[in-house]
Amino acid sequence: MKCIRCKKEAEVELKSHNAAFCRDCFLHFFENQVEKAIKKHSMFSKADKVLVAVSGGKDSLTLWSVLLDLGYNADGLFINLGINNFSEIARSKVEKFAQIRKVKLITVDLVDEGISIPDVKNKTRRPVCSLCGQIKRYYFNMMGLTEGYSVLATGHNLDDEVSRLFSNVLHWKMEYLKDQSPVLPSENGLLKKVKPLYRVTEFDTSAYAFFKDLDFVDIACPFSKGATFTVYKKHLNQIEFSFPGTKIDFYQGFLKKLRPIMTNDENSRKNTCKICGYPTFSDICGVCRLKGYR
Amino acid sequence: MVSVVVDKRDCYKFETPISVGKILKKLGFLPSEVLVIMKDRLLTRDVVIRGEQEIEIRMVYSKG
Ligand SMILES: [Zn+2]
Ligand SMILES: [Zn+2]
Numbered sequence: 611m612k613c614i615r616c617k618k619e620a621e622v623e624l625k626s627h628n629a630a631f632c633r634d635c636f637l638h639f640f641e642n643q644v645e646k647a648i649k650k651h652s653m654f655s656k657a658d659k660v661l662v663a664v665s666g667g668k669d670s671l672t673l674w675s676v677l678l679d680l681g682y683n684a685d686g687l688f689i690n691l692g693i694n695n696f697s698e699i700a701r702s703k704v705e706k707f708a709q710i711r712k713v714k715l716i717t718v719d720l721v722d723e724g725i726s727i728p729d730v731k732n733k734t735r736r737p738v739c740s741l742c743g744q745i746k747r748y749y750f751n752m753m754g755l756t757e758g759y760s761v762l763a764t765g766h767n768l769d770d771e772v773s774r775l776f777s778n779v780l781h782w783k784m785e786y787l788k789d790q791s792p793v794l795p796s797e798n799g800l801l802k803k804v805k806p807l808y809r810v811t812e813f814d815t816s817a818y819a820f821f822k823d824l825d826f827v828d829i830a831c832p833f834s835k836g837a838t839f840t841v842y843k844k845h846l847n848q849i850e851f852s853f854p855g856t857k858i859d860f861y862q863g864f865l866k867k868l869r870p871i872m873t874n875d876e877n878s879r880k881n882t883c884k885i886c887g888y889p890t891f892s893d894i895c896g897v898c899r900l901k902g903y904r
Numbered sequence: 905m906v907s908v909v910v911d912k913r914d915c916y917k918f919e920t921p922i923s924v925g926k927i928l929k930k931l932g933f934l935p936s937e938v939l940v941i942m943k944d945r946l947l948t949r950d951v952v953i954r955g956e957q958e959i960e961i962r963m964v965y966s967k968g
Contacts, residue, residue, distance in 0.1 A: 611948040621946040623935065630948060667966055770966075813936045816964035817946060820939055830967035840965050844937065851934050 622817050625854045633821050640818050643809045644676050651793045653804040654761045660684040661716075661759040661801075663750055664707075666700030666827040669765030671707055672815045673807055675822055677763065678711055684763070685714040689749055691742065692719070692726025693832060700827045707824070716757065718749045725900050727833065733900070738833045741900070748888060748897040754801040761796075766805040769812040772857045773842040775864055788872045791865065799882065799889040809858070812843065906957045920957065925949035927959075937964055 611620040613632035620630035624639075631639055647653070654660050660677060664670040664686040677684040688704045691697045701717070708715035720726045725745060731738045754762045771790070778786045796802040807815060819826060850857050882888065883895035885903050890896070894903050908916045908927060918927060924940050924947045940947040941960040953959065 611950050620948050623948045625936070633946075669966060811936065812964045812966065813939075816939055816962070820941070820946065820962075828967060834967070843965060847934050847936050850936065 624814070626811075626850065626858065628854070636817060637821060640810060640814060641676060641680060643814075644806050645680060647792060647806050647809045648804075651804070653763070653793055653806060654682070656681060656683065658683065658760040659758060661750075661754045661757070661762050662686050663746070663762060663764045664688050664704050664715075665765075666703040667765070668819045668824070668826045668828070669767055669770075669807060669812075669815050671703070671765075671824050671826050672819050672822075673763060673765040674707065674713075675711070675824060676818070677806065678713065685716065685759075687716045687718070687750065687753055687762075689746055690717060690719045690721065691831075692721040693728060696827075696829065696831055699829070703825055703827055716753055718753060720745065723901070725897070730900050731833065739835065742833070744896055745900070748895070750803075751801045752886070752888065755799075759801065761802040761804055763804050763806055765807055765815075767807045767810055767812050767815050768857055768861065769843045769846070770839075771805065771808050772846055772861050773839045775861060776842050776846060777839070784872070787864075787869070791869060808861070811857070906953045906959060908959050908961060910961045911963055912960075918953075921952050921954045923949065924951045924953065924959075927953075931961070933961065938962060939964060 611623060611630045612618070613620045613635050614629050615635040615638075616632060618632040621633050622636045623630045629639070660682055662670065662674045662677065662684050664674055666688070674684060674686055686704060686708055688701060690701055704715060727738065727742050730741050730745070734741065750762050775787075775790060777783075778790065792805045792808040794803040846857055881890050881892060883890045883898055884893050885898040886895060888895040888897070906918050906920050906922065906927070908918065908931070910916070910931065916931065918930070925935070928935060928938065928940070928949060935949045939962045941962065942953075942957065947959070
């Protein structure tokens with residue numbers, strides 16, 4: 611197979627784009643897709659301070675790497691979840707990246723905050739992954755706003771977005787569907803959030819990480835029950851294999867046709883937490899309650 | 905023969921010559937869910953492996 615751009619031997623075949631690329635041309639294609647996503651949705655500009663949520667995994671480190679290569683002003687935010695070995699490995703990968711690229715990394719340590727994930731798991735009966743998500747969102751917003759960032763970028767790729775959309779449609783989770791978008795504007799005292807990798811697939815980010823020799827965590831979180839989404843991703847890839855282009859059509863069709871007619875009013879958080887000032891539905895926000903405030 | 909190591913765990917052997925596409929089919933993978941690596945390069949599914957070789961297959965799905 612030859613590269614469609616330069617006719618060298620291809621290393622990557624992208625059926626959805628009816629294309630094959632050599633290493634250099636693939637990296638060019640990948641950066642182009644990310645730049646296109648950023649521009650199309652006015653995610654941010656070179657003048658903005660971008661905070662990248664980095665977990666130490668392939669997607670978030672890929673995002674940080676490509677934003678830096680494209681010349682954006684991107685710092686990292688790592689949240690140490692306090693899950694023993696797993697969090698330590700993740701922290702070392704993220705710190706190593708920041709050191710090599712000479713970029714700023716902000717770290718929040720949930721052990722110091724008194725709400726490490728193993729700790730809160732024992733304290734409440736809520737599913738641990740939803741608690742972890744809530745705590746991470748809280749610090750993404752708090753750190754982003756207090757440190758003066760214009761926007762928070764996360765490493766969700768097309769497969770993450772499409773499998774989530776598929777799941778939300780299968781179960782008609784209207785409140786989650788309303789929140790599904792490559793851009794969530796800054797509102798209700800929350801930071802603007804963007805997903806610059808939404809046009810590239812899990813395969814694309816893996817190939818990018820391989821070519822760029824990124825050192826990332828490739829073990830699963832011991833608490834993760836992420837199997838459902840992987841099952842959806844596999845089924846969606848089967849469909850994509852038979853009908854190339856289906857995934858991006860499904861996602862962009864949703865953004866264009868359904869999302870604009872979904873209203874988003876009853877969801878607004880009217881109060882602010884009396885302890886920390888975070889937007890909340892009640893007097894005290896969820897994270898302050900986990901810290902023991904009543 | 906080509907030795908195929910999947911996700912640093914399982915090892916399979918196939919008679920050569922054989923195409924990458926054929927190996928993926930035999931192992932039940934779609935080309936979009938794995939990286940096929942040989943000597944620090946990625947292989948597309950049309951590549952035919954000849955002689956004694958070693959290749960590595962890495963699943964692309966995040967481990968959550
Ligand atoms: Zn090329
Ligand atoms: Zn609070």
